[in-house]
Amino acid sequence: MRGVFSLSRPRAGGPVVLWGGAQPSGSLKYLTFARYLAAMPPGSRGLVELSGASSALALDLLGRERGLPTVALTDAAGATYLRANGFQGQVRQVDSMADMFHQAQSLEREGWSWPRQLTNRAMVACVEAWASGLRAQVRERFPTVRHVVCGFGTGATLVGLTRVFMAGGFTVTGLQPAPGTSVPGWRTWGAQNLGAEDLFFEHQPRMVLATAAPAPDAFTSLLDWARRQPNPERVLVIAHNAREPDSARA
Known part of the structure; x- marks a missing residue:
């Protein structure tokens, strides 16, 4: 998947950013779910997922590309986010995870x-499929980068990136919301997990998680964290749904 990634350094001496919003659905989740759905057996009536953020938006577009309807099951905040960001499928607002x-x-x-x-x-392998191309592009264009940071949601992106980038000598950190705050698509592992069933459960002891400072959105949280590191110019920020501003283009 070389050539599909939008990368730039918005500020001299600052972190490099992977602009996931350049993907067709406006999120890197598009690459992950496109890989997953490629192996989906024929005959499906539609797509359904527990999501109020990027996953639902990606599945909505991928479903429309395949002529399939999409249902997003989410809470009130997720329903508001999806409707504000162009979700065209059915949103079902649900009060509990069990429901x-x-x-x-x-x-x-x-x-x-x-x-x-x-x-x-299986989602981890879907991330690894595009992460290997990303690592090659980062090495070529930004050879001094040695650390990767991304938001922590399901954990599939964090685990997939860690597997691929650690093999190349990088370190990877997953960022959780600041205490008492929420970020669309992110969760706090200690308070929001499914125990042994959770795909992140077996990987958690080997993963690096950090907590963001309060910020208005996920992208700002990631940038703030990266800029506070000893060598911010060596950090790659994985911005799942951020779009590159004109001022950031080389």
Whole structure:
């Protein structure tokens, strides 16, 4: 997947940014789910997922590309976010995680495809598939970069990036929301996990998680964290749905 990534250094001496918003759905999740859906058996009635952020937006576009409807199961904040960001499928606002799982299971029994992103370990390999091309591009264009930071959601992106980049001598950090705050698509592992079923569970002891400082959005949190590091110019920020401003283009 060389050539699909938008990379730049917005500020001299600052971190490099991977602008995930350059992807067709406006998120790197598009690459992950495109890989996953490529192996989906034919005959699905549609796509359903527990998501109020980038995953739902990516599945919505991928579903439309395949002529399939998409249902997003989410809370009130997620419903607001999806409607504000162009989601064209059906949004079902659900009050509890248990009810979300119940509704997804019901649709799955009716023939809908449910990627089960929170528990599906196959998602890690889907991330690795595009991460290897990203690492090659970073090495070529920004050879001094040695550290990668991304938001922590399901954990699939963090684990996939860690596997690929650590093999090349990089370190990788997953960023969680600041205490008492929420970030669309992010979670706090200690308070929001599914135990042993969680795809991140077996990897957690080997992963590096950090906590963001309060910020208005995920991208600002990532940039602030990177700029506070001893050598910010050696950091690559994985901005899942940020778009590169004209001023950042080389």
